[in-house]
Amino acid sequence: MNKKLLSGPYLMWMIGFILIPLALIVFYGLTDKSGAFTLSNVLSISTEEHAKALWLSLGLSLLSTVLCLVLAYPLAMILRTRGMGQGSFIVFIFILPMWMNFLLRTLAWQTLLEKNGVINGILSALHLPNQGLINTPGAIILGMVYNFLPFMVLPIYNVLMKIDDNVVNAARDLGANSLQVLIRILLPLSIPGIVSGITMVFVPALTTFVISNILGGSKILLIGNVIEQEFTKGSNWNLGSGLSLVLMIFILISMALIAKYDKNGEGTVL
């Protein structure tokens, strides 16, 4: 009985801030302005503009996730081999930017990448041609990787730190060289960390509209931007909700795919 009482606040939180909003989105997404049931909001994903935004979002967030993984794994490996003190200092350095406001960090990149920004300033001082850096898919990927890299490093670092040194020693003792130790022992044992890292990078990257707003100008529309505009400028909540539902379905599909590789069930929602 007591235990049920204790869970009360959490239950109310979940109902008030998760279930009801979700139900509202489903309701808006499946109705038109007069309140009648319709699938047109959801199906409008197939219009050229929306489909293009969705595919671009999927592509960019996938690429960012892969880049984050490629950067984070070696870093986590280096951290593992360092002593505890040294390792946690490097982790601290990586987390430090997260203490600053997300918008500020992204705006800082805007200043760096602008046409008359810091990087182009340095290039012209060196008599090199200016580069069109801002408002490109590359700038958006840079913004995503920069902002989400810590979310990939930390879970991988955590699982790698939990692997007993003697497990690695045992593999070497049985004849494995460093590459074989990595492929046969460390990688398989760190899959739970990789899975939660992918989840924590891919999902926010797929739904972001801030990064593409600031670093992509208004030229590059991601699905997040489209949904945001329906809610703010277009005032068509029904269409925005419908597209959100589609995005949720894509996230659920990718989670399910990832969960297949995560036998231990750590890190994913499914």
Add this chain to the structure above:
Amino acid sequence: MGQSLIDLRNISKSFDGTMVLDDLNLSVKENTFVTLLGPSGCGKTTTLRIIGGFESPSKGEVIFDGQNITNLPPNKRQLNTVFQKYALFTHMSIAENIAFGLKIKNKSKSYIQDKIKYALKLVNLDGFENRSVSSLSGGQQQRIAIARAIVNEPRVLLLDEPLGALDLKLRQDMQYELIRLKNELGITFIYVTHDQEEALTMSDTIVVMNQGYIQQMGSPENIYNEPENAFVADFIGESNIVPGIMLRDELVEIFGAKFACVDKGFGSNAPVDVVIRPEDIDLVAPENGSLEGVVTHLIFKGVHYEMEVTSPDGFEWLVHSTDLFPVGQKVGIHVDPFDIQIMNKPASEDEEAVGVNE
């Protein structure tokens, strides 16, 4: 047999300026069970890790079968290790764990299958191929760790306190199991433990270590009956260590009483340490003993009574006997000459640490 398989020559090792091993020399013969025994921090595990290749010595050489392997990485050494907490690969089945070393060496599938079967039979776990690591008890995991090591047919098996995490009964069973394995495989075992009983039960040779030095090396009987210094006497089994004066060959004076012994060559009137095992003290009528005392404590231990006998000088003798002498009774202490072990008195603590390895 007879040939030394592993030679450690002048091995020194320090971590962050702290000396862990100092000029250690050790030679291990083929097909023997050698135990490195000592309290924690004595350097026994470091010695094993140097042999395994997981640490490199600051100074000195590791010779394996005539070859200098000091700088050879562990994966190139013809020996395998069983680690303290098993270190099994939790993401693999039991069969995959055992097959790991063989797959790395690109052995054929049928060879690997045969080997897995053979190894599981050897450690009495037939049919465990497809079990997961987490479904096994500690003792079973330890057997798998041993199976995983021996399928590679190492010439030496290194064991780092492999029974440390097991309960007493299981530990005793595994001791017999290990002796059987060693005899069946006919390979060299180098075993690290802090448990003197484990060492006495299994070893052909015991190497007693303390503070980075070898204190004494010899057969279990030799170590137990003829400890060379107070550390060894104290660490191996229970003992009474008392100061004495060697009056002449075969006669020692303890607390003013004269005891006949069998030791020679200490000079005359030389101060020595005398070791007498509790089970070697015979309690007799006061007039028949060399030294008088009063029983001050009595505990029933099952196999024997454990008594404390205080002699007039205040020393409390630990005595194990199947005969009961009640508290307060006056008794005589008698010791047979060959049950008295005489040791040189160390001049200083440093010398005590260096022991026989100076």
